[in-house]
Amino acid sequence: MAQETKIWETDFIDEFENFNSENWQDQRIWVNNEKQTYVPNGKYETREVSNGTLKLKVVDLGEPIESDNLDKHGAKHPATPYAAGRICSKNKKEFIKGKWTARLRISDQGVAGMFPAWWILGAQNNEAPVQEKDENVCWPLTGSGEIDIFEHHGDYMDKAFTTGAIVSLGECDKGDWESKRRNFPADLTEFHTYSVEWEGSDLVYRLDDKEVYRNEGEGDKYPEPMFAILNFAKISDAPMTEQWVMEVDWVKHERRL
Template sequence: MRLLSTMALLTLMQLIFSCQNSNPKNNTTPTMSDETWEVDFQDHFETFNPDNWQDQRIWVNNENHCYVPDGEHRTREVSDGTLKLRVVNIGEKRPCDNFDKHGNQHPPTEYVAGRICSKNRKEFIKGRWTARLKLSSNGEASMFPAWWLLGAQNDEPPVQEEDENVCWPLTGSGEIDIFEHHGDHMKDEFTTGAIVSLGECDKGDWESMRRNFPVTLNEFHEYSVEWEGSDLVYRLDGKEVYRNEGEGDKYPEPMFAILNYAKITDSPMTGEWVMEVDWVKHERRKNQ
């Protein structure tokens, strides 16, 4: 191979640099500087604050555990300045008081888990949501921890207001997934992106707007989504990793946050899985 001249080499390097910086996938510069944002809600989990969160006891996604509040199995525990959500194998099947939105009761199960939401506590239109969290494992079959948003008119339990009558994922009950980990399909990766409404009750597109990205799951990272314009911008430790172009306009409703740890397939587990959350915050544009 012939060597390039110095001038030709410099020209080639400039061209490569220009192409890299014109590619939106390589652009990790914030769309708005941090100086344009101000925190309007933050929980450092020094305690479990019922003004911010409530336990959500619900049966969805054919999950094979029972959501229970903090208790003997510590499925939802705040200690040493962090929130711990757990899936625990209690060794024997017990009755479960979780119901789906159609009134069907979850069958007895040997698995219990934790799930909290800010529904009717902290709900915001647009802005930027961020959580700093880690898992106790980098990936095992059946693991399904998540940090996500749901429209405030969602008709699934708990139904506490008259306007909570909109079926997922229609407007008013839209879904944005900031962080998910599917242990059956990946290791050292997380999934982020929006669920696209197909215009009918219980019909959503889970695939087209979501992507997987590498991350060390058992180390703390900041996972966030922001939207003020027409795009949903997803960030890992403050750097943009992905965006749903034009999807931000499809979420005009107030949204609440959910943190949960689920077990979604029949793969056996022993012991417990833990998602540890250092803090959660919401920010809004200044002077808005």
């Protein structure tokens, strides 16, 4: 009997037995007019690794705290009562094409203001932390392209997530968020795997290993190394009644043999 050909080889996996600083770093940045401030080192219980999973949280502290988060133009986030966790693999684990997958769930869904995401970004992105001299490319130009693998906007959807590529319009800060992204149903409070893979010139998006969407011909527009981001944001002033949690079982990257 012929042996089945191995298609993928795992070249990175983090199963979150601990927080591994060789894989991840905190990312403190102000984007999308988000209402929370990202804090380092799990301060205010915004990041926790326990029982084999990573938990990233949005926490209502009750009173405003000062923020050191800056946008790309140097503007400082105003004081806010909301703190959250955001990590990235920038300058730690970056890969060209292949396949990125995470297994995750969120504590609730369809709640106004919640905005958790699992996504990848070009490694020459010029947003914090800027640590290498070639990190000078403005989003979403080549070198700083964005692919959203999982995103949930609680103001606009309930049991559903968004997946797809951001189309560069050829200018700094000019991106098309609509034409290549779609929404798909899922119970987000249950664990699922969410992935994107390069298949020829296409980007293929899978939920629990089943293809749900395809960006035909878009894969060639992302030739650069890309890093992973996991974050939970608060996108509006809607009140919170409890912590929001994104629980991540594992993240991996595979390369095609």
